[in-house]
Amino acid sequence: MPKFRKTDKTAELELLYRNLCELHKDAKINMNPDVKEQLQAESTKHKGVGGGSLLTAELRQAAKELRESKDIVIHRADKSDLFVILNRSDYFDKVDSLFQDSSKFLQIRRSPIPTPTYQLAKQLNDLITPYIPTLHSLRSTDEFVDILRNTAPQGKLASLDVESLFSNLPVEETIQIILQNVFNHNSLPPPKLPRDTLEKMLRVCTKEAPFRCPSGRHELVSPVPGVYFSMWISVKGPS
Incomplete structure (x- = not known):
């Protein structure tokens, strides 16, 4: 789980409250008069941290050794819950070249x-x-898979990437x-x-x-x- 940061959570909830007030002012929503107090109470809660772990002692030790290794760099993959393990010197060389x-x-x-x-x-x-054209956009991988299953498009499917996008x-x-x-x-x-x-x-x-x-x-x-x-x-x- 990511480290709990009370300041970040409070800021997020304050921003949410301001947005709700604007929607209420424009008569787009009806807002409960107690919502401010409810959000303030929510900002003090520390959820989703602690509890049991699916990792065995051996796996936790292996993760600790990977994290402390001076020869590798571990980063979360872009737009994914996967992690990437890179050689540290190669990683720094690539960054410096940019x-x-x-x-x-x-x-x-x-x-x-x-x-x-x-x-x-x-x-x-x-x-x-709201102004972004959506005709050629997808909201998720699941939506893309549904299109492939339901429409059976003809031709070849290709994936294009851009270097240093x-x-x-x-x-x-x-x-x-x-x-x-x-x-x-x-x-x-x-x-x-x-x-x-x-x-x-x-x-x-x-x-x-x-x-x-x-x-x-x-x-x-x-x-x-x-x-x-x-x-x-x-x-x-x-x-």
């Missing part, structure tokens, strides 16, 4: 504030999601596509904020968001002209 691209990363001399855009990014995600995205172009869809949607009205404000918010979350690197040998960040993503690499060691 940072050599000066068009995307710029060295800095001091660390920025940690995760300054976290809540902003979550708000933006909720704001722009996030650092190769044309962010400025993507921002303009988002703005075009949000403020010129066929059926939905635009959000209650100016276009230039949304543009600035998107740019902050994509070009000024710090990231912590595990090697701890450099500090990099953008924005600079032409830079797509920003990155902060801690000098305090692996994270």
Whole structure:
């Protein structure tokens, strides 16, 4: 289980309460007058941690040895509950090679504030999601499997991947596509904020968001002209 962080949980519940209040104000929902007290009580609860374990003593010892090994790196796989075990030196070499691209990363001399855009990014995600075209999108792997089973499509099925996807995205172009869809949607009205404000918010979350690197040998960040993503690499060691 992930480590319980009361501050994070409290912040999440406060954000939920504000969203509920907005929906109630717009007459989209009816809200119980006790909901604020209920959410406050929920913020103090520490659920899903502790209890029994399916691991034997031998498996726990093996996991401990893997975690403490200096020769490997263990990370959760992207969009999956699986874990990936990598050779540490290969992993650091690959990460460092990405940072050599000066068009995307710029060295800095001091660390920025940690995760300054976290809540902003979550708000933006909720704001722009309704405007995202869904004609060629899938919500889950299960939906894809259902399509294959029920429609029996003809032809060949292929899977395409992109090398270093996030650092190769044309962010400025993507921002303009988002703005075009949000403020010129066929059926939905635009959000209650100016276009230039949304543009600035998107740019902050994509070009000024710090990231912590595990090697701890450099500090990099953008924005600079032409830079797509920003990155902060801690000098305090692996994270």
